[in-house]
Amino acid sequence: MSALSNAAAQPRVGLFATCLVDLFRPSVGFASVKLLQQAGCEVHVPVAQTCCGQPAYNTGDRADTREIAEQVIEAFEEFDFVVAPSGSCASMLKKHYPGLFKGDTKWEERATRFSQKCHELISFLTDVMMVRDTGARLDAAITYHDSCSGLRELGVQAQPRKLLSGVEGVEIREMADSDVCCGFGGTFCVKYSDISNAIVTKKVGNIDTSGADMLLAGDLGCLMNMAGKLKRQGSNVEVRHVAEVLAGVTDQPPIAGSGK
Amino acid sequence: MELAAKHFKASATKALADAQLQKALGNVEKGFIGKRKKAADALPEFEALRDNARDIKNHVLAHLDLYLEEYEAKVTASGGHVHWAETAEDARRIVLEICQNANAKTVTKGKSMITEEIALNDHLSANGIEPVETDLGEYIIQLRGEHPSHIIAPAVHLNKEQVEDDFRRVHTHLKADRDLSEPVSLLSEAREVLRKRYFAADVGITGANFLIAETGTSVIVTNEGNGDLTQTLGKVHVVVASIEKIVPTLEDTAQILRVLARSATGQDMSVYTTFSTGPKREEDPDGPGEYHVVLLDNGRSSMLGTEYQDMLRCIRCGACMNHCPVYHAVGGHAYGSVYPGPMGAVLTPSLNGIDETGQLPNASTFCGRCESVCPMRIPLPKMMRHWREREFERNLTPSTARYGLKFWAFFAKRPKLYRLAASFGMPLLSMFGGTSRRFKSLPLAGGWTRYRDLPAPEGRTFLQAWAQREALKQEPLNQGAGQ
Ligand code: SF4
Numbered sequence: 001m002s003a004l005s006n007a008a009a010q011p012r013v014g015l016f017a018t019c020l021v022d023l024f025r026p027s028v029g030f031a032s033v034k035l036l037q038q039a040g041c042e043v044h045v046p047v048a049q050t051c052c053g054q055p056a057y058n059t060g061d062r063a064d065t066r067e068i069a070e071q072v073i074e075a076f077e078e079f080d081f082v083v084a085p086s087g088s089c090a091s092m093l094k095k096h097y098p099g100l101f102k103g104d105t106k107w108e109e110r111a112t113r114f115s116q117k118c119h120e121l122i123s124f125l126t127d128v129m130m131v132r133d134t135g136a137r138l139d140a141a142i143t144y145h146d147s148c149s150g151l152r153e154l155g156v157q158a159q160p161r162k163l164l165s166g167v168e169g170v171e172i173r174e175m176a177d178s179d180v181c182c183g184f185g186g187t188f189c190v191k192y193s194d195i196s197n198a199i200v201t202k203k204v205g206n207i208d209t210s211g212a213d214m215l216l217a218g219d220l221g222c223l224m225n226m227a228g229k230l231k232r233q234g235s236n237v238e239v240r241h242v243a244e245v246l247a248g249v250t251d252q253p254p255i256a257g258s259g260k
Numbered sequence: 261m262e263l264a265a266k267h268f269k270a271s272a273t274k275a276l277a278d279a280q281l282q283k284a285l286g287n288v289e290k291g292f293i294g295k296r297k298k299a300a301d302a303l304p305e306f307e308a309l310r311d312n313a314r315d316i317k318n319h320v321l322a323h324l325d326l327y328l329e330e331y332e333a334k335v336t337a338s339g340g341h342v343h344w345a346e347t348a349e350d351a352r353r354i355v356l357e358i359c360q361n362a363n364a365k366t367v368t369k370g371k372s373m374i375t376e377e378i379a380l381n382d383h384l385s386a387n388g389i390e391p392v393e394t395d396l397g398e399y400i401i402q403l404r405g406e407h408p409s410h411i412i413a414p415a416v417h418l419n420k421e422q423v424e425d426d427f428r429r430v431h432t433h434l435k436a437d438r439d440l441s442e443p444v445s446l447l448s449e450a451r452e453v454l455r456k457r458y459f460a461a462d463v464g465i466t467g468a469n470f471l472i473a474e475t476g477t478s479v480i481v482t483n484e485g486n487g488d489l490t491q492t493l494g495k496v497h498v499v500v501a502s503i504e505k506i507v508p509t510l511e512d513t514a515q516i517l518r519v520l521a522r523s524a525t526g527q528d529m530s531v532y533t534t535f536s537t538g539p540k541r542e543e544d545p546d547g548p549g550e551y552h553v554v555l556l557d558n559g560r561s562s563m564l565g566t567e568y569q570d571m572l573r574c575i576r577c578g579a580c581m582n583h584c585p586v587y588h589a590v591g592g593h594a595y596g597s598v599y600p601g602p603m604g605a606v607l608t609p610s611l612n613g614i615d616e617t618g619q620l621p622n623a624s625t626f627c628g629r630c631e632s633v634c635p636m637r638i639p640l641p642k643m644m645r646h647w648r649e650r651e652f653e654r655n656l657t658p659s660t661a662r663y664g665l666k667f668w669a670f671f672a673k674r675p676k677l678y679r680l681a682a683s684f685g686m687p688l689l690s691m692f693g694g695t696s697r698r699f700k701s702l703p704l705a706g707g708w709t710r711y712r713d714l715p716a717p718e719g720r721t722f723l724q725a726w727a728q729r730e731a732l733k734q735e736p737l738n739q740g741a742g743q
Contacts, residue, residue, distance in 0.1 A: 017722050017723065019672075021722055022682070022721050022722040022723055023682055023686050023717055023721055023722075024686075024715065024717040024718065025717070025718055025722075026718050026719075026720065026721060026722035026725050026726075027718060028722075029722035029725075029726065030722070030725075030726075033726075045722075045723065045726050047675065047679065047723060047727070048675040049675065049723070050671065050672045050673075050675050050678045051672045053672070055665060055668060055669075056665060056668075056669050056672070057645070058626060058645060058648065059648060059652060059657065059661060059662075059665050060645065060647075060648030060649035060650070060651055060652035060653075060657065061649075061652050061665060061669065062649055062652075064665075064666075064669040064672075064673065067673050068669070068672050068673060071673065071675070148625070148626070148627035148628055148629070149626075149628070152627070152628040152629070152631070152632050153628065180585060180627075180629070181585045181625050181627035181629070183585065183625060184625065185624070185625025185626060185627065186625075186626075187661065188622075188623075188624065188625045188626075189707070189708065190705075190707030190708055191622065191661065191707065192269070192272070192586075192622075192623055193707045193708070193710055193711060194269075194272060194273050194276055195272055195276070195586055195589050195590060195623065196625075196711070197710075197711035197712075198276055198589040198590075199585045199586075199589055199625070200711070200712070224714070224715050225712065227713075227715050228698075228708070228711075228712030228713045228714055228715060229711065229712045231698055231712070231713040231715070232700075232711065232712050232713050252718060253697060255715045256698075256713075256715060
C-alpha cells in the first residue's frame with residue numbers, strides 16, 4: 001500500500017456517513033473507514049450525526065436546514081478533516097453551509113472554517129492523501145456514473161477513474177452521457193416521478209449499452225435510483241458504491257443485480 | 261398568453277406520452293449539445309470570455325439607471341424615439357399606437373420573446389392589424405396557432421412532416437406535386453410566401469439582443485436574415501426590448517456576442533448580426549423613416565437588489581434548456597409560460613409571481629448542468645432554491661411535502677431519537693425486504709416504487725454496527741465510551 005507515505009502525522013478524520021449509507025448500506029461506511037485507515041487516517045464516527053440537511057435545504061426550509069447544519073458543525077469541527085462517501089452531501093457541507101449563516105458573523109465564520117475541512121471521500125483520498133493505489137482487485141467490467149453534485153460542484157470525475165484503473169482485474173467501459181443526471185434529485189424523484197422515470201430510463205439504457213457488468217457511482221441516492229430501475233427491468237447489472245470496490249469489500253450482496 | 265405553469269405536472273405527463281414530441285426532443289440533445297461543446301473547446305479563451313461577459317452585465321446592472329438614460333439620450337440624438345413601458349399592457353398600447361399612427365394594416369415581426377411576453381400578436385390582431393412572423397420557426401408556430409417551445413428554436417417540438425402538412429394546409433396555392441420533404445425546400449417555400457409580406461408591411465417589429473448605451477444602437481442576431489428585412493423594409497421600425505438588454509459600449513457587445521452564438525448553436529457568430537441606430541438619414545439609400553424603441557420593465561426593476569438580480573444577466577441563448585434533462589423529457593410547452601427550461605423556472609416566477617408558478621422551480625433535479633453551460637454564469641439552481649424558500653415561507657409548498665419534511669426534520673434534529681428509531685426501523689425493513697432484497701411496492705413510497713424497486717436496507721444501521729464493532733475492541737472499563 002503506497003498510501004502510508006503520508007502518515008507522518010496521522011490526520012484525524014470525522015466520517016460523515018450520510019443518512020442513506022447509515023440506514024441502507026452500512027457496508028459503504030465500513031469500506032470508507034477501511035480506505036481512510038489504509039491512507040493513514042485516524043477515523044472517528046461521531047454519533048450525533050443524522051443527515052446533512054439537503055432534503056430541508058432543497059425544499060426551501062432554511063430554518064431547519066440551519067439547525068441541522070449547526071448540529072453537524074458542532075459534532076465534526078474538532079477533526080482535521082470531515083469526509084463523506086457522497087458528492088452531494090460533501091458539497092452540502094463544503095459549498096452550501098457557509099451561505100446558510102450569511103449575516104451571522106459568528107456562525108458564518110465558523111461554518112466557513114468548517115467547510116474548508118470537508119471533502120468527498122474519493123477526491124480526499126487522491127487529492128489530499130495522495131493515494132494512487134488502494135490494492136484492491138476484482139474481475140469486472142465496470143461503468144461509472146458521475147453524480148451531479150460531486151461532478152459539477154466539487155470536480156470529482158478523474159479521481160475515481162484513476163483509482164479504479166489501478167484495481168487489478170477491472171476494465172472500465174464508459175457509458176454514453178455518464179455525466180448526465182440519473183433523475184434522482186433527492187425529493188424530485190418522488191415529487192416528479194414521471195419525469196424522473198423518463199430520465200432514469202435513458203440512463204439505464206446507456207448503462208446496458210456500455211456492456212459493463214457492474215455499475216459504480218459515488219452517491220448512494222443515485223445508486224439506489226439506478227439500481228431500483230435496473231431491478232425493475234430485470235437487469236443483472238450489479239450495482240455498488242465505488243468505495244466498496246476500491247476497498248475490496250464486496251462481501252455484502254450488491255445493491256442490485258448479480259452480474260452478467 | 262394564459263399562464264398554464266400551474267398545470268406543469270399534468271402537462272409534463274402528457275408530453276412524456278407524446279411519441280412524436282419525444283422523437284423531436286431527441287434532436288435538442290443531438291443537435292445542440294455537441295455543437296456547443298465543439299465551439300467552446302475550439303476557443304481557448306471561452307471560459308475567460310464568460311467571466312468577462314458576466315462582469316460586463318454585472319456592471320450594467322449596478323448602474324442600470326445611468327446607462328438607460330445615456331441610451332435614451334443617444335437614441336433621441338439619432339432621431340429615434342424611446343418609449344418607457346412599465347407593464348406588458350403599457351407596451352402593447354404603445355406599439356399599437358405607433359402602428360395606428362402609421363396606418364398599418366400588416367406588420368412583419370422578427371423573432372422576439374419580448375413580444376411573446378406581452379402577447380403582442382393577439383393585441384394587434386384584435387385591433388385589425390395583421391402580424392406576420394418572419395422567422396421560419398415562428399412562422400410555422402403562427403400557422404399552427406401555437407406558442408414557441410424554445411427561446412431560440414421556437415418549433416423544435418415539431419418534425420418536418422408536421423410542417424409539410426401545415427404548409428399544404430395553409431399555402432393553398434401550392435401545386436400538389438411540390439416537393440416539401442426537406443428542411444431546405446420548406447425554408448424556400450416559407451421564403452417565397454414571406455417575401456411578398458415584407459413588401460406589404462408598413463411596420464417592422466423586432467426584439468433586440470443588445471441595446472448599446474454608448475451609441476443608442478439596437479442589435480439583433482438571426483440566422484435567416486429575416487430581422488434585417490423586417491427592420492429595413494417597413495416605413496417604421498419598432499424595437500421592443502426589456503431594460504436589462506443594455507450594454508455599455510460597442511466593444512462590450514462584441515465580447516458578449518462571442519459567447520452568445522457559441523452557447524446557443526455552436527456557431528462562432530450568428531449568420532446575421534444587425535446594428536441599427538435611428539431612422540434612415542437623408543443620405544441613406546434605404547431604411548425606415550421612423551425608429552421607435554419600447555423599453556419594457558414588466559417586473560424586472562423589482563428584481564434589482566434581490567437574490568434574483570443575477571437572472572437579469574441572461575442573454576437568451578437557450579443553452580440551459582438545451583442541456584436540461586427535464587427539458588429534454590417534457591419539452592418547452594409543458595412549462596406553460598413564455599420562458600421554458602431552467603431560465604424560465606427562475607424568470608417566470610419573477611415576472612408572474614410564485615403563487616401559480618411554484619411547480620417550475622421545483623421541477624429540477626438540481627443537477628447543475630444548466631449553470632455549468634450558462635455563458636453568463638447565472639447560478640440557476642441557487643435561484644430556483646430561493647424560489648422554493650419563498651414558497652415555503654408563504655406556506656405554498658404542497659402540504660404532503662411540507663408535513664413529510666417536517667416529520668423527517670424532527671428526527672434529523674434529534675440524533676438520539678433518530679438513532680433509536682433507525683435501530684428499530686431498519687432491521688425491520690430489511691426483514692420485510694425478504695430474499696429478493698427489494699420492495700416492489702411500499703406504503704407511502706408510491707412515488708418511488710411506481711417505476712423502480714426500492715433496494716432493501718442491509719439490516720443494522722452503520723452507526724449501530726460501528727458502535728458494536730468498536731465496543732468489542734474497547735477495554736472493558738470504558739466500553740463504548742465516546743460512541
Ligand atoms: S440563463 Fe444562461 S444559458 Fe439560459 S438562456 Fe440565459 S444566458 Fe443562456
